[in-house]
Amino acid sequence: MIFDLKEVFEREGAAQTVSFQLAISDIELDGAYPFTSPAKVTATAANKTGIVSLSIDTEFEYSRPCDRCMKPLSDILKYSFEHRLITTLCGDDDGDYIETPDYRLELDDLVLSDILLELPLKHLCSDDCKGLCFKCGKDLNEGECSCDKRTIDPRLEVLKQLID
Numbered sequence: 001m002i003f004d005l006k007e008v009f010e011r012e013g014a015a016q017t018v019s020f021q022l023a024i025s026d027i028e029l030d031g032a033y034p035f036t037s038p039a040k041v042t043a044t045a046a047n048k049t050g051i052v053s054l055s056i057d058t059e060f061e062y063s064r065p066c067d068r069c070m071k072p073l074s075d076i077l078k079y080s081f082e083h084r085l086i087t088t089l090c091g092d093d094d095g096d097y098i099e100t101p102d103y104r105l106e107l108d109d110l111v112l113s114d115i116l117l118e119l120p121l122k123h124l125c126s127d128d129c130k131g132l133c134f135k136c137g138k139d140l141n142e143g144e145c146s147c148d149k150r151t152i153d154p155r156l157e158v159l160k161q162l163i164d
Contacts, residue, residue, distance in 0.1 A: 001041075006103035008045045008052055009087060015046040022111055024060065029119075036074070037061040041111050045085065052085040054098070056111060064123050068131030069139050073123060081114045 001020045008014045021038040039060040046053055058081075063074040085105065086097045098105065130140035138145040152160060 001107045003043060003045065003105045003107050004103065005045050005052065005085065005100060005105060008047050009085075009100075009103055012047050012050060015044060017042065017044040018107075019043075020107075022058075022108055024112065024115070027112075029064075032064060034062050034064040035060060036063045039111065039115065041107070043107055043111075054083040054085055054105075056081040056083070056107075056114065058111060058115060060115075062119075066125040066129060067122050068124060068129045069141055070132065071125050071139075073125055077119075079115060079118050081111075081118075083110070 001018065001022075003016075003018055005016065008016050019040070019042045022041050023038050024035040025033060025038065027033065027035055037060055039058050042057045044055045046055075057078070059076060059078045061074065062077045063072065065072055084097050085100050087101055087103070088099065098110070125141075132138065133140060133145045133147055135147040136145050138147075
């Protein structure tokens with residue numbers, strides 16, 4: 001989606017809004033396709049006292065298993081992002097601004113990178129999820145298993161002979 005911002009840059013107090021859907025269901029993360037719906041995107045560019053700011057609101061369905069117990073999780077995630085736009089960079093520090101020399105901005109790549117950077121690193125069904133037993137695979141949230149939890153590091157196995 002190309003966002004034409006010429007009017008916003010040229011007229012102080014101007015604002016422009018676009019809404020669209022971004023197809024993200026074909027994006028693979030960690031061997032899965034967690035995006036189950038297109039992202040609904042609303043982007044608003046506003047010129048306030050000569051500074052053009054871009055506000056982006058997104059909403060999409062996200063489905064992924066819990067990282068500890070593998071229960072399927074599904075949720076609607078909503079994110080908001082802010083960016084400052086300029087027509088030309090004056091210095092080397094371009095981390096705070098997005099350059100739009102022809103007053104046009106490709107929103108698809110910007111929104112996608114914002115979403116991917118905002119996703120949580122761990123996906124848990126609850127903060128106190130106990131996960132699965134590393135020996136038998138039982139879900140420890142449903143109760144304890146009967147596995148022997150005492151494991152000895154193979155490098156220290158020789159020291160056990162001293163105790164026996």
